[in-house]
Amino acid sequence: MMGNGQLSITMLGTGSPRPDLERSGPAQVLFIDDLPILIDCGEGITAQLMKAHIPPQNIKHLFFTHLHSDHFFGYGQFLLGGWGLGRRELTIIGPKGIKEFHETLVRMFYDDISYRTSLGRPGNGVLDVKIIEFDQSGRVEVDIPAQVIAAEMVHNVPTFGYRFQTDEQAVVFSGDTAPTPAIIELARNADILVQDAGLAQTAVYRNTKSVELQNIWDNLQKEHCTPAQAGEIAQKACVKTLVLTHFLPNIDEEETYQEAACTFNGEIIVGRDLHVIPVAQAITKQY
Ligand SMILES: [Zn+2]
Ligand SMILES: [Zn+2]
Incomplete structure:
Protein backbone atom coordinates (compact mmCIF):
# COMPACT_ATOMS: atom_id res chain seq x y z
CA MET A 1 0.00 0.00 0.00
CA MET A 2 1.39 3.39 -0.96
CA GLY A 3 0.61 6.69 0.73
CA ASN A 4 1.47 10.36 0.54
CA GLY A 5 2.86 10.20 4.02
CA GLN A 6 5.29 12.75 5.34
CA LEU A 7 8.15 10.80 6.91
CA SER A 8 10.21 11.70 9.94
CA ILE A 9 12.46 9.84 12.32
CA THR A 10 12.97 10.02 16.04
CA MET A 11 16.25 8.48 17.15
CA LEU A 12 15.39 6.71 20.39
CA GLY A 13 18.64 4.86 21.01
CA THR A 14 21.94 5.53 19.25
CA GLY A 15 24.06 3.21 21.39
CA SER A 16 25.45 -0.28 21.06
CA PRO A 17 25.68 -3.35 23.32
CA ARG A 18 27.87 -1.32 25.70
CA PRO A 19 25.87 0.13 28.59
CA ASP A 20 25.95 3.90 28.19
CA LEU A 21 24.21 6.68 30.13
CA GLU A 22 24.19 8.95 27.06
CA ARG A 23 22.93 6.49 24.48
CA SER A 24 20.19 3.88 24.85
CA GLY A 25 20.20 0.60 22.94
CA PRO A 26 19.49 0.74 19.19
CA ALA A 27 15.97 1.84 18.20
CA GLN A 28 14.26 4.47 16.07
CA VAL A 29 10.70 5.54 15.44
CA LEU A 30 9.66 6.22 11.86
CA PHE A 31 6.60 8.42 11.59
CA ILE A 32 4.43 8.12 8.49
CA ASP A 33 2.38 11.25 9.08
CA ASP A 34 1.12 10.53 12.61
CA LEU A 35 1.62 6.77 12.52
CA PRO A 36 4.60 5.70 14.65
CA ILE A 37 6.54 2.59 13.65
CA LEU A 38 9.27 1.20 15.85
CA ILE A 39 12.49 -0.08 14.29
CA ASP A 40 14.35 -2.32 16.76
CA CYS A 41 13.82 -2.31 20.50
CA GLY A 42 17.03 -1.86 22.46
CA GLU A 43 17.49 -1.39 26.17
CA GLY A 44 15.48 1.44 27.72
CA ILE A 45 13.30 2.07 24.70
CA THR A 46 9.93 2.29 26.46
CA ALA A 47 11.28 5.11 28.65
CA GLN A 48 12.85 6.73 25.58
CA LEU A 49 9.47 6.66 23.81
CA MET A 50 7.93 8.43 26.77
CA LYS A 51 10.72 11.02 26.86
CA ALA A 52 10.03 11.64 23.15
CA HIS A 53 6.32 12.09 24.00
CA ILE A 54 5.37 9.05 21.94
CA PRO A 55 2.94 6.95 24.03
CA PRO A 56 4.33 3.36 23.93
CA GLN A 57 0.78 2.02 23.55
CA ASN A 58 0.46 3.92 20.26
CA ILE A 59 3.09 1.73 18.61
CA GLY A 76 9.93 -7.38 27.35
CA GLN A 77 9.08 -3.99 28.82
CA PHE A 78 7.72 -2.70 25.51
CA LEU A 79 5.48 -5.76 25.11
CA LEU A 80 4.11 -5.91 28.67
CA GLY A 81 4.47 -2.25 29.61
CA GLY A 82 2.81 -1.03 26.41
CA TRP A 83 0.00 -3.54 26.94
CA GLY A 84 -0.41 -2.32 30.52
CA LEU A 85 -0.77 1.20 29.13
CA GLY A 86 -3.60 0.05 26.89
CA ARG A 87 -2.16 -1.23 23.63
CA ARG A 88 -4.57 -3.87 22.28
CA GLU A 89 -2.90 -4.83 19.03
CA LEU A 90 0.67 -5.37 17.88
CA THR A 91 2.38 -6.70 14.78
CA ILE A 92 6.06 -7.59 14.87
CA ILE A 93 8.00 -8.00 11.64
CA GLY A 94 11.49 -9.40 11.17
CA PRO A 95 13.82 -12.21 10.20
CA LYS A 96 12.99 -15.84 10.91
CA GLY A 97 13.48 -16.39 14.61
CA ILE A 98 11.35 -13.52 15.94
CA LYS A 99 8.35 -15.86 16.40
CA GLU A 100 10.37 -18.22 18.60
CA PHE A 101 11.85 -15.26 20.46
CA HIS A 102 8.44 -13.68 21.08
CA GLU A 103 6.82 -16.97 22.11
CA THR A 104 9.67 -17.79 24.50
CA LEU A 105 9.22 -14.41 26.16
CA VAL A 106 5.45 -14.87 26.49
CA ARG A 107 6.05 -18.35 27.98
CA MET A 108 8.51 -16.89 30.49
CA PHE A 109 6.00 -14.24 31.54
CA TYR A 110 2.92 -16.41 31.28
CA ASP A 111 2.08 -16.39 35.00
CA ASP A 112 2.65 -12.66 35.13
CA ILE A 113 0.41 -12.10 32.10
CA SER A 114 -2.25 -14.41 33.63
CA TYR A 115 -2.20 -12.36 36.85
CA ARG A 116 -2.76 -9.17 34.88
CA THR A 117 -5.56 -10.64 32.77
CA SER A 118 -7.16 -11.91 36.02
CA LEU A 119 -7.38 -8.28 37.11
CA GLY A 120 -9.71 -7.68 34.18
CA ARG A 121 -7.35 -6.64 31.40
CA PRO A 122 -8.02 -8.36 28.05
CA GLY A 123 -5.16 -10.43 26.64
CA ASN A 124 -5.31 -8.64 23.29
CA GLY A 125 -2.11 -6.87 22.45
CA VAL A 126 0.08 -9.42 24.19
CA LEU A 127 -1.43 -12.89 23.66
CA ASP A 128 -2.49 -12.30 20.04
CA VAL A 129 0.57 -10.53 18.62
CA LYS A 130 0.68 -10.87 14.84
CA ILE A 131 4.08 -12.05 13.61
CA ILE A 132 5.44 -11.56 10.09
CA GLU A 133 8.65 -13.52 9.55
CA PHE A 134 10.75 -13.70 6.42
CA ASP A 135 14.10 -15.15 5.46
CA GLN A 136 15.03 -13.40 2.24
CA SER A 137 15.28 -9.97 0.71
CA GLY A 138 12.20 -8.51 -0.97
CA ARG A 139 8.86 -6.79 -0.45
CA VAL A 140 7.36 -7.17 3.01
CA GLU A 141 3.57 -7.05 3.10
CA VAL A 142 2.54 -5.02 6.13
CA ASP A 143 -0.62 -3.01 6.56
CA ILE A 144 0.98 0.44 6.80
CA PHE A 164 10.10 2.61 3.73
CA GLN A 165 8.78 4.29 0.63
CA THR A 166 5.78 6.56 0.15
CA ASP A 167 4.87 8.32 -3.09
CA GLU A 168 7.31 11.14 -2.44
CA GLN A 169 9.76 10.06 0.22
CA ALA A 170 12.01 7.19 1.25
CA VAL A 171 13.78 6.43 4.49
CA VAL A 172 16.21 3.53 4.95
CA PHE A 173 17.55 1.82 8.08
CA SER A 174 20.67 -0.31 7.58
CA THR A 180 27.82 -4.28 1.21
CA PRO A 181 26.37 -3.45 -2.21
CA ALA A 182 22.99 -4.47 -0.75
CA ILE A 183 22.75 -1.36 1.44
CA ILE A 184 23.78 0.91 -1.44
CA GLU A 185 21.04 -0.63 -3.57
CA LEU A 186 18.44 -0.43 -0.79
CA ALA A 187 19.29 3.20 0.00
CA ARG A 188 19.38 4.41 -3.63
CA ASN A 189 18.19 8.06 -3.78
CA ALA A 190 16.65 7.85 -0.31
CA ASP A 191 15.90 11.04 1.59
CA ILE A 192 17.41 9.68 4.78
CA LEU A 193 19.72 6.74 5.44
CA VAL A 194 20.10 5.75 9.08
CA GLN A 195 23.38 3.89 8.93
CA ASP A 196 25.43 1.70 11.25
CA ALA A 197 28.67 3.57 11.97
CA GLY A 198 29.51 1.39 14.95
CA LEU A 199 33.23 1.54 14.18
CA ALA A 200 33.52 5.22 15.09
CA GLN A 201 36.74 5.19 17.11
CA THR A 202 36.87 5.66 20.85
CA ALA A 203 39.82 6.25 23.12
CA VAL A 204 39.20 2.85 24.72
CA TYR A 205 40.10 1.01 21.54
CA ARG A 206 42.50 3.54 20.07
CA ASN A 207 44.78 3.50 23.07
CA THR A 208 44.38 -0.09 24.08
CA LYS A 209 47.33 -2.26 24.93
CA SER A 210 45.00 -5.18 25.65
CA VAL A 211 45.33 -8.04 23.18
CA GLU A 212 41.75 -9.05 23.98
CA LEU A 213 40.32 -5.62 23.15
CA GLN A 214 42.46 -5.34 20.02
CA ASN A 215 41.18 -8.74 18.92
CA ILE A 216 37.56 -7.69 19.45
CA TRP A 217 38.12 -4.46 17.52
CA ASP A 218 39.70 -6.36 14.62
CA ASN A 219 36.82 -8.83 14.51
CA LEU A 220 34.23 -6.05 14.63
CA GLN A 221 35.56 -4.77 11.28
CA LYS A 222 33.70 -7.68 9.64
CA GLU A 223 30.36 -6.77 11.25
CA HIS A 224 29.94 -2.96 11.20
CA CYS A 225 30.92 0.20 9.28
CA THR A 226 33.32 3.02 10.06
CA PRO A 227 31.95 6.56 9.62
CA ALA A 228 34.02 6.81 6.42
CA GLN A 229 32.47 3.60 5.07
CA ALA A 230 29.01 4.88 6.04
CA GLY A 231 29.78 8.06 4.06
CA GLU A 232 30.92 6.02 1.08
CA ILE A 233 27.66 4.06 1.11
CA ALA A 234 25.62 7.27 1.28
CA GLN A 235 27.67 8.84 -1.53
CA LYS A 236 27.27 5.83 -3.84
CA ALA A 237 23.56 5.59 -3.04
CA CYS A 238 23.04 9.34 -3.63
CA VAL A 239 21.09 9.80 -0.41
CA LYS A 240 20.27 13.31 0.77
CA THR A 241 20.84 12.92 4.51
CA LEU A 242 23.04 10.41 6.30
CA VAL A 243 22.32 9.74 9.96
CA LEU A 244 25.08 7.86 11.75
CA THR A 245 24.25 5.61 14.70
CA HIS A 246 25.12 2.52 16.80
CA PHE A 247 27.93 4.19 18.71
CA LEU A 248 30.21 2.89 21.45
CA PRO A 249 30.36 5.07 24.57
CA ASN A 250 32.36 8.30 24.38
CA ILE A 251 32.89 8.67 20.66
CA ASP A 252 34.29 11.97 19.49
CA GLU A 253 31.31 13.43 17.59
CA GLU A 254 33.28 16.04 15.66
CA GLU A 255 35.81 13.46 14.51
CA THR A 256 33.01 11.06 13.58
CA TYR A 257 31.33 13.80 11.52
CA GLN A 258 34.60 14.73 9.79
CA GLU A 259 35.37 11.11 8.94
CA ALA A 260 32.02 10.71 7.20
CA ALA A 261 32.39 14.12 5.53
CA CYS A 262 35.59 12.89 3.83
CA THR A 263 33.52 10.44 1.79
CA PHE A 264 30.04 12.00 1.61
CA ASN A 265 29.04 15.40 0.20
CA GLY A 266 25.48 15.46 1.52
CA GLU A 267 24.05 16.34 4.89
CA ILE A 268 25.47 14.35 7.81
CA ILE A 269 23.92 14.00 11.23
CA VAL A 270 25.77 12.26 14.03
CA GLY A 271 22.76 10.70 15.73
CA ARG A 272 21.89 11.47 19.31
CA ASP A 273 19.14 10.00 21.45
CA LEU A 274 15.79 11.80 21.05
CA HIS A 275 16.95 13.57 17.90
CA VAL A 276 13.95 14.30 15.63
CA ILE A 277 14.83 14.27 11.93
CA PRO A 278 12.13 15.12 9.40
CA VAL A 279 12.62 14.41 5.72
CA ALA A 280 13.64 17.53 3.76
CA GLN A 281 14.93 19.38 6.78
CA ALA A 282 17.71 21.75 5.74
CA ILE A 283 20.62 21.30 8.10
CA THR A 284 24.23 21.64 7.09
CA LYS A 285 25.80 20.23 10.22
CA GLN A 286 24.23 18.82 13.30
CA TYR A 287 25.53 16.60 16.07
ZN1 LIG B 1 23.82 -3.90 17.27
ZN1 LIG C 1 24.18 -6.83 15.60
Missing part, protein backbone atom coordinates in the same frame (compact mmCIF):
# COMPACT_ATOMS: atom_id res chain seq x y z
CA LYS A 60 1.31 -1.05 16.74
CA HIS A 61 4.15 -2.10 14.40
CA LEU A 62 7.66 -3.13 15.39
CA PHE A 63 10.30 -4.12 12.85
CA PHE A 64 13.36 -6.04 14.04
CA THR A 65 16.50 -5.80 11.90
CA HIS A 66 18.05 -8.82 13.63
CA LEU A 67 18.13 -10.77 16.83
CA HIS A 68 21.22 -9.45 18.56
CA SER A 69 20.58 -8.67 22.20
CA ASP A 70 21.24 -4.92 21.89
CA HIS A 71 18.37 -4.69 19.38
CA PHE A 72 15.79 -6.57 21.49
CA PHE A 73 16.68 -6.06 25.17
CA GLY A 74 13.82 -3.58 25.52
CA TYR A 75 11.16 -5.88 24.04
CA PRO A 145 0.75 3.36 4.35
CA ALA A 146 4.21 2.77 2.87
CA GLN A 147 5.89 0.17 0.74
CA VAL A 148 8.45 -1.83 2.72
CA ILE A 149 11.50 -3.49 1.18
CA ALA A 150 13.84 -5.66 3.23
CA ALA A 151 17.38 -6.43 2.08
CA GLU A 152 19.82 -8.82 3.69
CA MET A 153 22.90 -7.17 5.14
CA VAL A 154 26.35 -8.52 6.06
CA HIS A 155 26.42 -9.32 9.77
CA ASN A 156 26.99 -12.50 11.72
CA VAL A 157 23.30 -13.37 12.12
CA PRO A 158 20.57 -12.90 9.49
CA THR A 159 20.10 -9.13 9.40
CA PHE A 160 17.83 -7.04 7.20
CA GLY A 161 17.88 -3.37 6.37
CA TYR A 162 14.52 -1.75 5.61
CA ARG A 163 13.39 0.81 3.07
CA GLY A 175 20.49 -2.27 10.82
CA ASP A 176 23.94 -3.62 11.66
CA THR A 177 26.13 -4.30 8.67
CA ALA A 178 29.60 -4.32 7.21
CA PRO A 179 29.84 -2.46 3.89
